[in-house]
Amino acid sequence: MPKHDPRIDAYIERAAPFAQPILARVREWVHEACPQVEETIKWGMPTFEYAGGILCGMAAFKQHASFGFWKHALVLGEGEPRDGMGSYGKMASLQDLPPKKTLVAHIRKAMKLNEDGVKAPTTRKTAPKPPPEAPADLAAALKKNKAAKASFDAFPPGAKREYIEWIVEAKREDTRAKRLAQAVEWMAEGKRRNWKYENC
Structure with missing residues (x-):
């Protein structure tokens, strides 16, 4: 029986009606792919942890829902853009989800990264602005x-x-x-x- 955090149940219930089935489906697939996953809330959003690190997370917004991997670039590939804070863009219906087979494969890839202790790539900081020059x-x-x-x-x-x-x-x-x-x-x-x- 998967361990469900009641705070995530409450989060899904409070989400907009269009987002509820998306969040529920993603949660179900995460548990199916990773039975040992642990649920929590981080930064006010449902988060899934495995092997001592964050695996992935999901969120509901006014007009879309999102699901993303903590190590997005390593799971989906360096050039894959992130949109709406998620790995699969802004999702407004179940049709926007990737196929189950694809999502489960990505979850397993993310699990392996956590098992191997691979760290999320650091984001490059932009160079500091030069000191301003008075006109x-x-x-x-x-x-x-x-x-x-x-x-x-x-x-x-x-x-x-x-x-x-x-x-x-x-x-x-x-x-x-x-x-x-x-x-x-x-x-x-x-x-x-x-x-x-x-x-x-």
Whole structure:
């Protein structure tokens, strides 16, 4: 008898009517392919664990359901895209599920990866953004105001970028001039661009 977590029963019952049969079917096939699977809830979503690691998970959204492998790239192949957080795209009906034979074969492949202790490939992090460079008009204005320059120089890159983007995104010259004057005034007081919202 498969071990069912009552929290997952409740999750399926709360899901939209179209998603309930999809989640129930996927759950049934996971248990059939991997009788030793353990159910849990992670990140608020039904998750299946096996051999000390996450095997796969499923979720219901407003207009689709999804099912995906923790080691998606190793199970389905490096070039296979993920859509809607799942390995098989956004599913709106049982017809969107892959054939049972295909899904069971993928589950068994994922089981073997867990049994062998294979780790999920790390996602490549994008290179950090280069430090922002102040436009000429801002640099000139900061030269004239020591307090504003000291604040600007002490800001982390993200805070500098917020001011720079706000100024350079102005469509008209007079708007840019107003923003520049306002920015220098706030920086002279040690304030970041979004200081009004930081203490909310």
